[in-house]
Amino acid sequence: MPEDYTLLYVAAGILTLVILAVMTVRSRLGAKKRLLKKVREGYGRIPDRGYTQEELQKIRKYTDAVSGDAAFFVDDITWNDLSMDDIFIRMNHTFSSAGEEVLYALLRTPCYDTAELAERERLMTYFREHPDVRESLSLEYLKIGRTRKYAMVDFLDTLKGLALKPDWRYLLHTALLVLSLVTAFLWPSAGVMMLLVVLAVNIYNYYHLKSEIEPHYVSLAAMAYLVNGGLKIASVKHDGIETYQEALDVHAKPLKSITNLVLWLGTGSFSASQDFLQLILDFLRMITLADLFQFNRMVRKVRNQEAHLLALIQTMGYLEAMISVASYRETLAYYAVPEIQEGEPRLTMIDGYHPLVSGPVPNSFSTRNPVLVTGSNASGKSTFLKMTALNALLSETVHTVHASQYSGTFFRIYSSMALKDSLATNESYYMVEIRSIKRIMDDDSEDVPVLCFVDEVLRGTNTVERIAASAQILKHFRQKGVLCFAATHDVELTYMLELYYDNYHFEENFENGEISFSYRILDGRATTRTAIKLLSVMGYDPEVTEEAERTAEHFMREGSWPVL
Numbered sequence: 001m002p003e004d005y006t007l008l009y010v011a012a013g014i015l016t017l018v019i020l021a022v023m024t025v026r027s028r029l030g031a032k033k034r035l036l037k038k039v040r041e042g043y044g045r046i047p048d049r050g051y052t053q054e055e056l057q058k059i060r061k062y063t064d065a066v067s068g069d070a071a072f073f074v075d076d077i078t079w080n081d082l083s084m085d086d087i088f089i090r091m092n093h094t095f096s097s098a099g100e101e102v103l104y105a106l107l108r109t110p111c112y113d114t115a116e117l118a119e120r121e122r123l124m125t126y127f128r129e130h131p132d133v134r135e136s137l138s139l140e141y142l143k144i145g146r147t148r149k150y151a152m153v154d155f156l157d158t159l160k161g162l163a164l165k166p167d168w169r170y171l172l173h174t175a176l177l178v179l180s181l182v183t184a185f186l187w188p189s190a191g192v193m194m195l196l197v198v199l200a201v202n203i204y205n206y207y208h209l210k211s212e213i214e215p216h217y218v219s220l221a222a223m224a225y226l227v228n229g230g231l232k233i234a235s236v237k238h239d240g241i242e243t244y245q246e247a248l249d250v251h252a253k254p255l256k257s258i259t260n261l262v263l264w265l266g267t268g269s270f271s272a273s274q275d276f277l278q279l280i281l282d283f284l285r286m287i288t289l290a291d292l293f294q295f296n297r298m299v300r301k302v303r304n305q306e307a308h309l310l311a312l313i314q315t316m317g318y319l320e321a322m323i324s325v326a327s328y329r330e331t332l333a334y335y336a337v338p339e340i341q342e343g344e345p346r347l348t349m350i351d352g353y354h355p356l357v358s359g360p361v362p363n364s365f366s367t368r369n370p371v372l373v374t375g376s377n378a379s380g381k382s383t384f385l386k387m388t389a390l391n392a393l394l395s396e397t398v399h400t401v402h403a404s405q406y407s408g409t410f411f412r413i414y415s416s417m418a419l420k421d422s423l424a425t426n427e428s429y430y431m432v433e434i435r436s437i438k439r440i441m442d443d444d445s446e447d448v449p450v451l452c453f454v455d456e457v458l459r460g461t462n463t464v465e466r467i468a469a470s471a472q473i474l475k476h477f478r479q480k481g482v483l484c485f486a487a488t489h490d491v492e493l494t495y496m497l498e499l500y501y502d503n504y505h506f507e508e509n510f511e512n513g514e515i516s517f518s519y520r521i522l523d524g525r526a527t528t529r530t531a532i533k534l535l536s537v538m539g540y541d542p543e544v545t546e547e548a549e550r551t552a553e554h555f556m557r558e559g560s561w562p563v564l
Contacts, residue, residue: 044330102317155219338395375506376530411451
C-alpha cells in the first residue's frame with residue numbers, strides 16, 4: 001500500500017511539472033506573439049509615449065559621457081531653440097535604453113564624414129527593405145527594454161566606488177534556510193517553526209538589503225539583458241550588418257558569463273503578468289537571497305570591462321537608432337536624402353517644411369550669402385529660421401531632411417532665438433542675448449564653416465544702438481565667413497547690409513478688414529507696414545493711423561525721422 005501511494009505521489013508530481021511546463025511554454029509563445037505584434041504595429045507610426053524632464057535628462061547622460069570625443073556638439077541654446085527634445089520624442093521609435101540614448105547622442109553630434117553618413121543611409125535603407133531582419137532585431141531590443149530612473153552609464157559611473165556587502169552575509173541566510181529544512185525533516189514540530197521564522201527573516205532582509213542596491217541592481221540587470229541581446233543578434237548572421245554583428249560578438253563575449261546569472265535577476269515581487277516559472281524563481285530569490293549574492297559576482301566580473309560595455313551600448317544603440325529613423329521616415333509626407341560636401345558655405349532647399357507644424361507651407365531657397373529676413377509678426381520669419389536650422393542639423397546627424405531636395409556644405413550650427421531673462425544669474429534679456437551671440441562670434445574653427453540663425457538681433461536695447469550694433473555684428477559674421485540667417489523688423493538693416501546679405505521677406509494680405517498670411521518666402525525686403533494697418537483694423541482713430549503712415553513714408557523716402 002505505501003508503495004502504491006509513493007507511485008501515486010510521484011505520478012502526481014510529474015503531472016504537475018508537465019502542466020506547469022506546458023503552461024510556461026504557452027505563456028512564452030503568447031508573449032512572443034504579443035511582442036511581435038507590438039513591433040509590427042509600431043513601425044512607421046508616430047509614437048504616443050510621454051516623457052518627463054527627468055526621463056530626458058536620464059537619456060542625455062550617455063551623450064554627456066561621450067560628447068568629449070565629438071568634433072562639434074550642439075549646445076543647449078541651439079537645442080532648445082530648435083525644440084529638439086520634441087523632435088527626438090517624435091523620432092524615437094526605439095524599444096531599448098541603448099537605442100534611445102544613442103539616437104539622442106546622434107542628434108546632438110553632427111557628423112562631418114561623408115562615408116559615415118553614407119553608411120547611416122545604407123543601414124536605414126537596409127532595414128526598410130528587410131523587414132524580417134528589422135523585426136528580428138526589434139524583438140531583441142523589446143526584450144532588453146528600458147531602464148526607468150537610471151541611464152545605462154549611471155551603472156558604470158558608480159560601479160567603481162561601490163562598496164559591496166560581504167558574500168558571507170548572503171550565504172548565511174541560505175545556510176540557515178537549508179538548516180531549517182533539514183531540521184523540519186528530522187524534527188517536524190520544531191523544524192517547521194524554525195523554517196517559518198527563517199523564511200520571514202530572509203524575506204525581510206532580502207527587501208531591506210535589496211533596497212540599498214536597487215539602482216545598481218536594475219542597471220546591472222539591464223546590462224545583463226543587453227549582453228544577452230547582443231549575443232543573440234550576433235548569433236544569426238544577416239547579410240548587410242555582418243560588421244556590426246562581429247563587433248557585438250567581440251564586445252559581448254567577455255561579458256557572456258553574466259548572462260548565465262540573468263535567471264537570478266528577477267523583480268523580487270509577484271506579478272500577474274509573470275509566467276509560473278518566474279513566480280517560482282521570484283520566491284526562491286526572496287528566501288535564499290541568491291540574486292543578491294549573484295549581484296556581487298556580476299559586479300566583480302564587469303568592473304574591469306567598461307570599454308566593452310560602452311562599445312556594446314554604442315553598437316547596439318546605433319543599430320536600433322537606424323531602425324528608429326527608418327521608422328520615422330515612414331511617418332513623413334516626404335523627405336530628402338541630403339547631398340552634403342565640403343567647400344565654401346552654400347545651402348539649397350526645395351519645399352522645406354517643419355515637422356512639428358500642422359499643415360506646414362513648404363518653402364524653397366538657394367544661397368551662398370548670408371540672409372536677412374523681414375516681415376511682420378506672425379508672418380513666418382521665425383518658423384522659417386527654425387525649419388532651415390533644423391533641417392541643416394538633421395542632414396548632418398540622421399541624414400534625413402524634411403524637404404524634397406537639400407544640398408549644401410557641412411556646418412557648425414548655432415542659433416540665438418528663444419532667449420529669456422535669467423533669474424538664476426540676475427541677467428537682463430540684453431545680457432543673455434549678447435552672451436548668446438558672442439559664443440557664435442568666438443567659434444574659431446577653420447575646418448567647418450559656421451551656420452547661424454538669429455531672431456531679432458539685439459532686440460533687448462534701444463533702436464539707435466540696436467541698429468548700429470546689429471549692423472556691425474552681422475557684417476562681422478559675413479567677413480568671418482559665417483553663413484548667417486537673421487530675422488529682423490529693422491528694415492534699415494536691409495539697406496545698410498545690402499552689399500553683404502541677400503534679402504528675403506514674408507508678407508501679409510488684408511481683405512475685408514482681416515489679415516492673412518501666405519507663409520511663402522519672397523525675394524527682396526518687406527515693404528508693407530502691417531503694424532500700422534492692424535491699428536486701423538482694431539479701430540484706432542484714423543488720425544493716429546494716417547499720421548503714422550505718413551511718418552513711416554517720410555523715413556523710407558528720406559532715411560530720417562521727421563520732427564513731429
